[in-house]
Amino acid sequence: MARYTRIPGSIALITLMNPPVNALSAAVRQGITDTVGRAVSDPEVKAVVLCGENGKFCGGADIREFAGPMTGPPLIPMIDAIEAAEKPVVAAIEGIALGGGLELALACHYRIAHVKARLGLPEVTLGLLPGAGGTQRLPRLIGVPAALDLIVTGRHVSAQEALKLGIVDQVTDGNIQEVAMEFAQSMSATLNSRC
Numbered sequence: 001m002a003r004y005t006r007i008p009g010s011i012a013l014i015t016l017m018n019p020p021v022n023a024l025s026a027a028v029r030q031g032i033t034d035t036v037g038r039a040v041s042d043p044e045v046k047a048v049v050l051c052g053e054n055g056k057f058c059g060g061a062d063i064r065e066f067a068g069p070m071t072g073p074p075l076i077p078m079i080d081a082i083e084a085a086e087k088p089v090v091a092a093i094e095g096i097a098l099g100g101g102l103e104l105a106l107a108c109h110y111r112i113a114h115v116k117a118r119l120g121l122p123e124v125t126l127g128l129l130p131g132a133g134g135t136q137r138l139p140r141l142i143g144v145p146a147a148l149d150l151i152v153t154g155r156h157v158s159a160q161e162a163l164k165l166g167i168v169d170q171v172t173d174g175n176i177q178e179v180a181m182e183f184a185q186s187m188s189a190t191l192n193s194r195c
């Protein structure tokens with residue numbers, strides 16, 4: 001599931017809700033698809049912030065659904081629709097952004113991380129390769145050698161290392177949602193002043 005909240009000042013806040021780690025279950029993928037569509041089509045919304053409930057952005061694909069048949073919207077078109085949104089989408093990364101969770105954040109236009117967050121593509125530890133755009137978006141963002149290091153080792157990086165590598169745009173020790181919403185507001189104002 002994903003909760004949609006309209007914040008005064010023209011921001012849509014989308015919150016992933018799937019305890020314990022807000023994994024990308026069929027219900028969460030459906031929720032993201034619906035709420036991103038709603039934000040994009042609402043002319044009052046100027047920017048979007050994507051976050052996770054209970055201090056965790058997203059732990060990736062929902063491993064509880066691996067054994068069953070695939071249901072719900074597929075991950076790749078859902079992620080691609082975020083990248084294609086004509087409004088700034090900011091990922092507010094707290095706790096973890098792992099696997100499909102980091103791939104989701106990589107499709108956002110900006111990423112803000114809490115100082116205690118950890119990011120990574122641990123798919124290799126499950127015998128998989130990142131399958132939702134991570135093998136394209138990460139090298140484009142930080143270069144092939146640094147991206148390969150993360151993809152083939154599956155190691156997690158701290159928010160500070162992610163900032164140094166260029167995976168995130170800003171690190172904060174403040175309230176991640178407030179910082180991301182302020183950032184989204186300023187990006188939307190900058191973009192509007194150029195139009």
Ligand SMILES: CCCCCCC/C=C/C(=O)SCCNC(=O)CCNC(=O)[C@H](O)C(C)(C)COP(=O)(O)OP(=O)(O)OC[C@H]1O[C@@H](n2cnc3c(N)ncnc32)[C@H](O)[C@@H]1OP(=O)(O)O
Nearest residue numbers: 020021023059060061062063064098099100122123131132
């Ligand atoms: C179906 C086809 C899809 C194709 C495209 C696929 C593209 C994406 C692929 C992926 O995303 S692969 C999955 C990547 N994610 C992971 O590998 C994360 C694995 N989890 C961890 O590393 C750790 O659990 C953690 C998230 C760092 C948390 O560690 P911590 O030590 O704090 O707690 P744990 O005891 O390990 O876990 C707590 C609780 O959370 C459950 N859980 C963890 N990850 C997931 C998950 N991805 N999906 C569902 N549930 C998850 C874990 O089982 C524990 O549950 P309980 O035992 O407390 O019930």
